[in-house]
Amino acid sequence: MLERLRWKRLADHLRRNGSAALLVTHLPDVRYLCGFTGSSAALAIVVGPRGLRGRLFTDGRYRDQAASEVTGASVTITRGSPLPAAAKWLAAAGAVRCDVDAAHTSIAAQKQIVKILKGTHSPCRLRAVVSPVARLREVKDDIEQERLAAAARLGCELYDGMLTFIEPGMTEVEVAAELEYRARKAGAEGMSFETIVASGTRSSMPHARATANRIEAGALLTLDFGIMLDGYCSDMTRTLQVGQGTSRVRQRRQREVFEAVLAAQEAAVASVRHGVTAEAVDTAARNSLKAAGLAKWFTHSTGHGLGLEIHEGPRIAAKQTEPLCAGMVITIEPGVYLTGEFGVRIEDTVRVTEEGCEILTPAYKGWLEL
DSSP: OHHHHHHHHHHHHHHHTTOSEEEEOOHHHHHHHHOOOOSSOEEEEEEETTEEEEEEEEEGGGHHHHHHHOOSSEEEEESSOHHHHHHHHHHHTTOSEEEEETTTSOHHHHHHHHHHHHHTTOOOEEEEEOOHHHHHHTBOOHHHHHHHHHHHHHHHHHHHHHTTTOOTTOBHHHHHHHHHHHHHHTTOSEESSOOEEEEGGGGGSTTOOOOSOBOOTTEEEEEEEOEEETTEEOOEEEEEEESSOSOHHHHHHHHHHHHHHHHHHHHHHHHOOTTOBHHHHHHHHHHHHHHTTOGGGOOSOSEEEOSSSSSEEEEESTTOOOBOOTTBEEEEOOEEEETTTEEEEOBEEEEEOSSSEEESOOSOOSOOBO
16 A cells, blocks of 8 residues: 555656656665665666556565565566666667666666667667655655654664763773664664764764774763664764863853754754745754854754655755655754864754654753763
């Protein structure tokens, strides 16, 4: 039932855009449409008068897996790469034009497809477009929303548990390793991305990897992580002070910046609702930090969509005029990064609703001293 709804939405989109066929090679898009989770596949789709007809091509390693997972499409097991077989099938199906995802189909792959089509004397022409599947995936259906909420809940539980573990003197790597171990034990399939554990001056680097550096007493610690559960990602960030040991002046400065970032994050969350542009949410965070004199140290976008991938549309940033829609799941994560001093980032995952948003990561995010 779910796959039929997704295919119907895709059919409507393809017809509106005059598409005769679609070749899907980005694996998360393949999974979204037919459920296949293998690492090698091409999904060929032809638009017909009665709807879409799809065929998944994969190699012999995935014979049994494809048989058990794939819905909505027939399956062909190839001897070599799935891409040439998919292109030949499209030619045989009589498609006059085939769309491919410009962002995930390399120039080399496009040339290979064109060569195959010419070799079969097919009239089919290739057109590189913005992926229609990626746009469909921005608004989550009920099952996706449930899975994202479950992943976020588990992330919050893991974070709360780590608060009793983290202490001065530990290395950043020890914190990351313990978190990831606990995530696996709790049922996570893996991490959504490489866990960020950044303490002291390293917290001023937005994407700092965990190192062997020891966490000093009184230092700020930024913990940014996500887990995979049933194929869907969680994402949250919290910044906290680990122990006592810094000067009162420094602690006051850390607290002031922290409270400014928290106010910006809450302002952005409060601005989220159906119909508001992604740019407006970004602006709410930046205006709050501007009032605190800290806007120039906020050096990345305010957030992003997430789902089967940790970064999906929409992008919550300046010049992004796309209106948010109920059912989108996005992050809100402003930060301030003072080079050589410290950094603060606070992030929630929220579900867009008609009236506002639902916070999926309700773990405590106020000032905290361990």
